Amino acid sequence: RIMTGGEVPEGADTVVKQEIVKADDKEITFPSEVRADDNVRRKGEEIRSGDVCMTKGTLLHAPEINFLAALGIHKVTVFKKVKVGFFSTGDELQSIDQPLAPGKIYDSNRYCIGAMLREKGFDIIDYGVIKDNPETLKECLLRASQECDAVITSGGVSVGEADFTRKVVLEIGELISWHCLIKPGKPLAVGKIGKAYFFGLPGNPTAAQVTFYAIVSIALALLSGQKDPKLVYALAAAKGKFKKNVGYTDFQRGLLTMEDGRVTVTPAGSQKTGALKSMIKANCFIYLADNQAAPADGELIPVVPFWGAC
Template sequence: MSDEPAAPTLALAQARARMLAGVMPIAERETLPLMQALGRVLAEPVTAQVDVPGHTNSAMDGFALRSADARGETSRLRLIGDSFAGHPFAGPVGPGECVRIMTGGVLPEGADAVVMQERTRREGDDVIVERPVDPGNSIRPAGEDLTRGQPVLDAGRRITPADMGMLASGGAAQVSVFRRPRVAFYSTGDELRPVGTPLKPGQIYDSNRYSLHALLSELGVELLDLGVVPDDPTALKTTLRRAAGECDAVVTSGGVSVGEADHVLDVLESVGDVGFWKVAMKPGKPLAFGRVDDALFFGLPGNPVSVVVTFLQLVRPALVRLAGSWPRPPLRMPARLAAPIRRNPGRLEFQRGRLAHDEAGATVAPLGHQGSGVLRSMSEADCFIVLPADCAELAAGDRVSVEPFAQPVWNGSADDWCEKE
């Protein structure tokens, strides 16, 4: 591998846009019972099979009546029956009459309003309404939430817990979803050893594969763990061909720099195509993206923090797109620095921080050593402090932009993404 980059260094926004443009979403589908569809991506739009609610009903416990009979300061009405959820009152409500009704109970014929029971009192079989009642008061019209034939969810949406309830209410007993992406992952490096085995001088435990396993598991993809591959071109080529043959995407860590033992890019160029391999971000500048046959390839750096940062900023959006959805752009928010930051300008940087709140709003504290090999900074953090490339020095109290680790990832829009120069 020469010392010259295969392509110009790209801004993060450019790299992300090009990755997304190069992803062809999975087309294979399967039909699942609704109860098994949580977290899956819809392959077809879903429409409501019924009106929701199916009948005009009460929004609270009270009495169904004709609003024309309750126009005065107080009104006396005769109680003629009950309407409970699932057990409607059979018959109309006439002048001067009312029906006791529970939340969700069907509004009886003739009634056009409900008065909550706290605004009434009982006198034998009569109900005294203690204030005027307007037409439509405390009722939920039929079809207020969904109407029969109305689109409920579009294709490409990842089904959330709230979606499950809405799909069920609209009568969707089963849904068509895209197949889950199959993703192979492995670490490269002669120095890596399995956790639980003794270490010899110069050896370290393979932590990156555990981070990748967790990050991929959160996305709900099918995993193929290929372990640790030594820094040997033949072994790397054999493993890469196997991974590409069995999976839709391959994610590796290590071997994408320009050292003499960094063979991943050479191997990738011999069996596939390299899209780009340098991104103007810190940590995580050396990064390979390409394709081997029909499989996407993501070659991440070897430093532990760089693996997590590059996965979250670049690989995760691409895998969301591969799954058939669109990723959400990173959600950022302002916060005040709790301590000063001094750095060398030059690249967009993702420092690790911890958020807090006081009477003036959000604050963020940088977490000690920000080196790309200090994984503890990721473990203790709950956000990235996003520092522009030209930022050099910040004082305590200065405003910065932060990206919380916990934020929406799925169900974005194609309009959210464009390549920025």
């Protein structure tokens, strides 16, 4: 007998599971289909001396940690965590611990952005809510750009009279991109202030989440040293009624299910940029390219499962 994890005795090359062994006094019998090397793990069978077991830019999840530990590697060199500062903008925003006043909305985006950043493992600084005042906004952006590697704002990047973020960023830094053909999330701003990267997310809650996962999270992963970060796509059969206009890349909220061995995806409720409930119901983004109209029933379309978002 040899127990799991034991060293194979000299002269032996195979272990037979005791569940298929019949013992009778001093003799044992087992089926003839037992093959050499069954249930034996040989030294170096996966990684040999001198092989590269993990390359630079690999994101360390639980399997990678397990693999390193199994090789007896107790210390590795990693990139310093990216520090991200974030805040919301708008006179209409109100703290969630107070009764809602007329004409106000709760500041939900800041909590969502903080949660998304924590999920990705970044160091974060929450700068709170900044009112619609150019000087206050400028002061906060300058401070955040000096203290952080990246700065994320929510709201103030559209074309309203009180949308000062774009104007202030152009004054103290540069905008690489403003507006993108993505829905929801058209008013997305990307730029730099000093050495810090700047991302101005839309104020609509779902648009802020979509642009974070589809664009900002990829950029922050690159900044973190991750090698070739990208969204993970799969194909599913369209089911139900879809709406889609040609000209925009659309990330719709969807619900992936398995029916009769076939993966299907349906819209997960309202696709309005302010609708939050459908994000809770959804388990994927439905990716519809800019040149694609509403998919027909049964048509295979790309989806991004939420666990596949970078």
